[in-house]
Amino acid sequence: GEKEEPLGSAAPRPFELLLDYFPNADHAGIYAAQAKGRFEAVGLDVRIRQPSDPAAPIKQVAAGRVDLAISYEPEVLRARDEGLDVVAVGALVRVPLTSIISLPEAGISSPADLEGKTVGTAGIDYQSAYLQTILADAGVDPEGVTERNVGFSLSPALLTRKVDAVLGAFWNYEGTELRLRKRDPRIIRMEEAGVPPYNELVLVANKGSLEQKGDEIRRFIGALAAGTKDLERDPAEAIRGLLDANRDLDRKLQRAVVKTTLPFFLPPKGKPFGWQDPDEWEEFATWARENGIIKRLPTPGEAYTNELLPGEGL
Amino acid sequence: MQEGEIAFGDVRCAFGSVVALDGLTLEVRPREVVGVVGASGCGKSTLLELVAGLQQPDSGSVTAAGEAGAEGRLRACAYMPQRDLLLPWRDALGNAALALECGGLSRPEARRRAEPLFERFGLAEFERARPAALSGGMRQRVAFLRTLLPGRPVLLLDEPFAALDAITRHELQVWLRETLRAERRTVLLVTHDVEEALYLADRVVVLSPRPGRVVAEIPVALDRSGPRREVVTSPAFGALAQRALEALEG
Amino acid sequence: MQEGEIAFGDVRCAFGSVVALDGLTLEVRPREVVGVVGASGCGKSTLLELVAGLQQPDSGSVTAAGEAGAEGRLRACAYMPQRDLLLPWRDALGNAALALECGGLSRPEARRRAEPLFERFGLAEFERARPAALSGGMRQRVAFLRTLLPGRPVLLLDEPFAALDAITRHELQVWLRETLRAERRTVLLVTHDVEEALYLADRVVVLSPRPGRVVAEIPVALDRSGPRREVVTSPAFGALAQRALEALEG
Amino acid sequence: MRRRLMTLGLVALAVAAWQGAASLESVDDLTLASPVEVVEAFGDDGGLLLDNAWVTLVEVLLGLALSVAAGLVAAVSMHLMGALRDAAYPLLIASQAVPVVVLAPIFVLAFGYGIGPKLAIVALICFFPVTVNLLDGLRSVDRDLLRLMRSMGASRLQTLWKVELPASLPFLFSGMRIAATVSVIGAVFGEWAGADEGLGRLVLLGLNQLQTPRVYAGIVLLAAMAVGLFALVSLAERLAVPWKGEQTT
Amino acid sequence: MRRRLMTLGLVALAVAAWQGAASLESVDDLTLASPVEVVEAFGDDGGLLLDNAWVTLVEVLLGLALSVAAGLVAAVSMHLMGALRDAAYPLLIASQAVPVVVLAPIFVLAFGYGIGPKLAIVALICFFPVTVNLLDGLRSVDRDLLRLMRSMGASRLQTLWKVELPASLPFLFSGMRIAATVSVIGAVFGEWAGADEGLGRLVLLGLNQLQTPRVYAGIVLLAAMAVGLFALVSLAERLAVPWKGEQTT
Numbered sequence A: 001g002e003k004e005e006p007l008g009s010a011a012p013r014p015f016e017l018l019l020d021y022f023p024n025a026d027h028a029g030i031y032a033a034q035a036k037g038r039f040e041a042v043g044l045d046v047r048i049r050q051p052s053d054p055a056a057p058i059k060q061v062a063a064g065r066v067d068l069a070i071s072y073e074p075e076v077l078r079a080r081d082e083g084l085d086v087v088a089v090g091a092l093v094r095v096p097l098t099s100i101i102s103l104p105e106a107g108i109s110s111p112a113d114l115e116g117k118t119v120g121t122a123g124i125d126y127q128s129a130y131l132q133t134i135l136a137d138a139g140v141d142p143e144g145v146t147e148r149n150v151g152f153s154l155s156p157a158l159l160t161r162k163v164d165a166v167l168g169a170f171w172n173y174e175g176t177e178l179r180l181r182k183r184d185p186r187i188i189r190m191e192e193a194g195v196p197p198y199n200e201l202v203l204v205a206n207k208g209s210l211e212q213k214g215d216e217i218r219r220f221i222g223a224l225a226a227g228t229k230d231l232e233r234d235p236a237e238a239i240r241g242l243l244d245a246n247r248d249l250d251r252k253l254q255r256a257v258v259k260t261t262l263p264f265f266l267p268p269k270g271k272p273f274g275w276q277d278p279d280e281w282e283e284f285a286t287w288a289r290e291n292g293i294i295k296r297l298p299t300p301g302e303a304y305t306n307e308l309l310p311g312e313g314l
Numbered sequence B, C: 001m002q003e004g005e006i007a008f009g010d011v012r013c014a015f016g017s018v019v020a021l022d023g024l025t026l027e028v029r030p031r032e033v034v035g036v037v038g039a040s041g042c043g044k045s046t047l048l049e050l051v052a053g054l055q056q057p058d059s060g061s062v063t064a065a066g067e068a069g070a071e072g073r074l075r076a077c078a079y080m081p082q083r084d085l086l087l088p089w090r091d092a093l094g095n096a097a098l099a100l101e102c103g104g105l106s107r108p109e110a111r112r113r114a115e116p117l118f119e120r121f122g123l124a125e126f127e128r129a130r131p132a133a134l135s136g137g138m139r140q141r142v143a144f145l146r147t148l149l150p151g152r153p154v155l156l157l158d159e160p161f162a163a164l165d166a167i168t169r170h171e172l173q174v175w176l177r178e179t180l181r182a183e184r185r186t187v188l189l190v191t192h193d194v195e196e197a198l199y200l201a202d203r204v205v206v207l208s209p210r211p212g213r214v215v216a217e218i219p220v221a222l223d224r225s226g227p228r229r230e231v232v233t234s235p236a237f238g239a240l241a242q243r244a245l246e247a248l249e250g
Numbered sequence D, E: 001m002r003r004r005l006m007t008l009g010l011v012a013l014a015v016a017a018w019q020g021a022a023s024l025e026s027v028d029d030l031t032l033a034s035p036v037e038v039v040e041a042f043g044d045d046g047g048l049l050l051d052n053a054w055v056t057l058v059e060v061l062l063g064l065a066l067s068v069a070a071g072l073v074a075a076v077s078m079h080l081m082g083a084l085r086d087a088a089y090p091l092l093i094a095s096q097a098v099p100v101v102v103l104a105p106i107f108v109l110a111f112g113y114g115i116g117p118k119l120a121i122v123a124l125i126c127f128f129p130v131t132v133n134l135l136d137g138l139r140s141v142d143r144d145l146l147r148l149m150r151s152m153g154a155s156r157l158q159t160l161w162k163v164e165l166p167a168s169l170p171f172l173f174s175g176m177r178i179a180a181t182v183s184v185i186g187a188v189f190g191e192w193a194g195a196d197e198g199l200g201r202l203v204l205l206g207l208n209q210l211q212t213p214r215v216y217a218g219i220v221l222l223a224a225m226a227v228g229l230f231a232l233v234s235l236a237e238r239l240a241v242p243w244k245g246e247q248t249t
């Protein structure tokens, strides 16, 4: 139950949260909870930090320098594979957001249309693997498709028409963005194209420190669940938490993103907030193993746990 | 004909509060050699820079070779400044050839023309030496060569032999005398050596202490055809020197 | 006592293939004023730099104030180089005070000590002028002041008055004579002006053309107490000048 | 006067070229904003831009001060100690080859969050031109001046203070001009390594939100800052080196 | 000799300090790799590192050549045309305030993928120090020398060629030293804007794939490149400016 258990008058404990990226709609629930004082209510003084680069969060949490970090399921698997003792303690967004985005003139409505096209990627190995899986699934000859590393600038690469499609942009973010800009983007989502489903954004903790930090994390997730509930109940109001804390965000855009992403913040029917589907984890890990992203298949439940979710593992 | 003529018309030239020249009036006839002597700081170098077109008078007029504009004066005059101003990255020969190059000659051609005079000026073997490797007097001789070579109609020499020992200086004085007799040019020779002025000039102009004005003009009507030693020791020469020094002491 | 003594023992000093001095032997007694004359490029400046400790001989020995090491010579001598080498960012007074500051005086104190002499050297009103605003002769006088002020036992002067007009030069010669008579110092005076050497020095050393060696030593045993004009026009003086010039012409 | 006019003409030309490029068919206006759009962006969120500009300006000024101080110390001490120069110079050069993203975590580790890491990054990028130029200046002093100082019995420090430093001021100011210019981009990097405000972050967010006009508006402000700092250094030089342009010894 | 020893000692000290910092409790080995780990990394994938280093070296050398040329042209033409300087200088300064990520797409648009954009980025970062230093050098020539040239009837170009350029070589080389040093990081940025090989890419990959030792190995190579280029420029200067250190006019 996300019913806040009052903690008496004890001063809130400092709690460092390292985001996966600069603040955006994906973090609306966190900021909603923060704005409503839900973290204080459970005795946490949450400090929201931004990473110097997308790879930083998992390192920082592994180094025990932050209490909780937001990262990506593939990164968690890699980290464990590299021997970092980290664990995913909950899903922030429980489906893949990574997608293939193209503009109409490229005429790409299904993976099959990628034949003979140029696809821009950020040069991240597992995303290249996604592409290969998708091509294989659609029976497209990989030789016929050119993958081009366009670094960080996925949307620009698309807009300069230097590539026909990009893989790595989020359908909920860049997708919405391009839609609002009247670029009528065509979107192919990973799980629809043969990539095993996974949780795009997960809350990552240092496994070794779960002993003493477990309770705080549990309380954090509880408060976050409540914040996400607020978001569901009254998005327009709850999203202010994010927008007021970050004046430089594009309000229209962020609202639209929250709207499209909300269902995936929330757990599946009957599951607690932050639920991670064990089967999906195993399946994805297997896929990662087969595609050489990781060298060793983690034992079931090694890389993730639902134990700290509201009402779980008590 | 006007070529080579220099004229100052009631010239005043000041630097801020410092008045270098004031009420200076002076005529130099074509092909005349005029020596200028005066106390240190009285405006001799300034006077040359005015003729050379490197300074503009605050009032009054300056003309050289009939040109009143700075640009025209620049074209007419060859100016040897008091500082040798050699280029540290060029060897002696290259420095001597500089003015010729500016006149349009190719570098090798200019060097070829400059070379013969090095022997004559006691600079043999130092053609390839950079200024840093030259003695003070050597540098001055290179600067002197640089000024003479282009053969401009008007020569402005600012203490050309100041850094030379007596012997070398006398040799160069004789050489300059001969050269000027062969191909006459209009010369303004600033010097602090009265003997030098009297030996080389047709007329010696004495300037007052700053602000500089002409306080005496001493025509040198002497027979200077003989050997230098005799000329400068002749009583007539001594008398003129006497006059000049008195004018200087004012 | 040894203080202020200078001694060259069969000194050779070469720059690459150029031999500036060779087989130079010279003794300067304490408090003696020695004039050095010689052809341009014969090694006079090099000679002074050797004494000053700024050059090392390739062979032979150089001592100053009994010091044979370069550092010791550096401490003993005050050296006035041929180029004035004034600091463009300091005004005239600041440049004159530089050596005093290096000697340990505070900047204001050093300036205070330098100031009185500016009047005497005809530099009044130019205390605050930067070198760029000074005439050639003015710059040389500032450099001369800079050298004198610290009162080192040995003075090395490289053509100190070369850029000065006759009158100013004569005044400074007289001034220097008086000063040296009042407080004797050991002086090596390089000059290209034989008259200057004979008027100021107790002994005039004539160097041969490069490589420089001593070819003549002319003791100046004259009564020079009278006014300069009379001294230099006296027959005895003329005779000595004659000897010097002949030695120079070799 | 004529020159002023020409200047204005050329500037107008440049802006026109920009506008032209932006309006090209082949150039998506999300890739390159036109001057007009930028002006509009200033109208729309000028307040936001200025608030963030202020934050960045503070980082730049402090970082620059830090870097000039560091550059002076580095150059002078390397000049005085040959062995130190041989050993430290390669390290200083190497420091310029380390990408900020690699250093950022270390700086955060050392200085925590807040302005500390940003200043460190600005300083790291800016001190180098100052050091190189000053060191080269110190080494290019007329050797005869140094010998004169020796003959006057000047101590090493006296020579440094009275001759070498004044003589190398023109070099120093060239280095400071470069430092002032790159300090701005330094602050941007600093903010990308994690910041809650500042023009750098605004630009980055703008990029990610396809707010191209706002991005270019931010860049215009950054550029203005760079130009202003550059002008400031030039002014400082005119005051500190009045003898420049006069004849030299 | 003694100096050599001191130098070695100081370098050893630096490496030891690095090792020490890396072994600190508070510093995890994902944030900072130790020299030992770096050496191991070289052992493990030296081949990979060198192949990528070669790619980057080519980008650096070409970009540097480009930037020096550009810097020369910019400085000389601004020196010759006052109006151009007034108008163009602010733009050049502004160009240094534009983050690479903003320019990258435009460069890609202009030069497509491949080495083009990378060279452009290196050149953009490197030309500025060259321009500033050379321009300052050209402006700091002894005024009396210029007046002498005028009196000898030298044309503007003759003065430039015979006096101003030779006299400002020391400034130019200071600028080139800085350019050579930052060119390396320029290439890294260039590769981050999209590349399939090169040390920059390798470092970035290493960061993402938590291969910290490889990251630092790559940086060591980048640093070595910077030091090498710097030394090369200094050598070039000794050859081009033999009169430096001699007394000046």
Ligand SMILES: Nc1ncnc2c1ncn2[C@@H]1O[C@H](COP(=O)(O)OP(=O)(O)OP(=O)(O)O)[C@@H](O)[C@H]1O
Pocket (backbone or CB within 6 Å): B015, B018, B019, B020, B038, B039, B040, B041, B042, B043, B044, B045, B046, B047, B082, B210, C132, C133, C134, C135, C136, C137, C138, C163, C164, C165
């Ligand atoms: N550029 C300048 N700026 C300011 N004052 C100057 C400048 N040039 C010369 N002066 C001043 O003008 C006066 C005359 O200088 P000038 O060099 O003409 O004297 P001079 O007769 O050549 O002296 P000298 O015989 O010592 O060379 C001096 O008082 C000097 O201070």
Ligand SMILES: Nc1ncnc2c1ncn2[C@@H]1O[C@H](COP(=O)(O)OP(=O)(O)OP(=O)(O)O)[C@@H](O)[C@H]1O
Pocket (backbone or CB within 6 Å): B132, B133, B134, B135, B136, B137, B138, B163, B164, B165, C015, C018, C019, C020, C038, C039, C040, C041, C042, C043, C044, C045, C046, C047, C082, C210
């Ligand atoms: N630094 C140097 N490098 C190379 N050669 C030098 C150097 N200094 C002097 N020389 C050479 O040594 C010789 C003597 O030079 P020095 O300056 O002592 O002559 P000097 O007697 O002072 O001549 P001047 O009367 O013209 O000043 C000259 O031939 C000169 O070329």
Ligand SMILES: [Mg+2]
Pocket (backbone or CB within 6 Å): B044, B045, B046, B082, B158, C135, C136, C137
């Ligand atoms: Mg003069």
Ligand SMILES: [Mg+2]
Pocket (backbone or CB within 6 Å): B135, B136, B137, C044, C045, C046, C082, C158
């Ligand atoms: Mg000499």
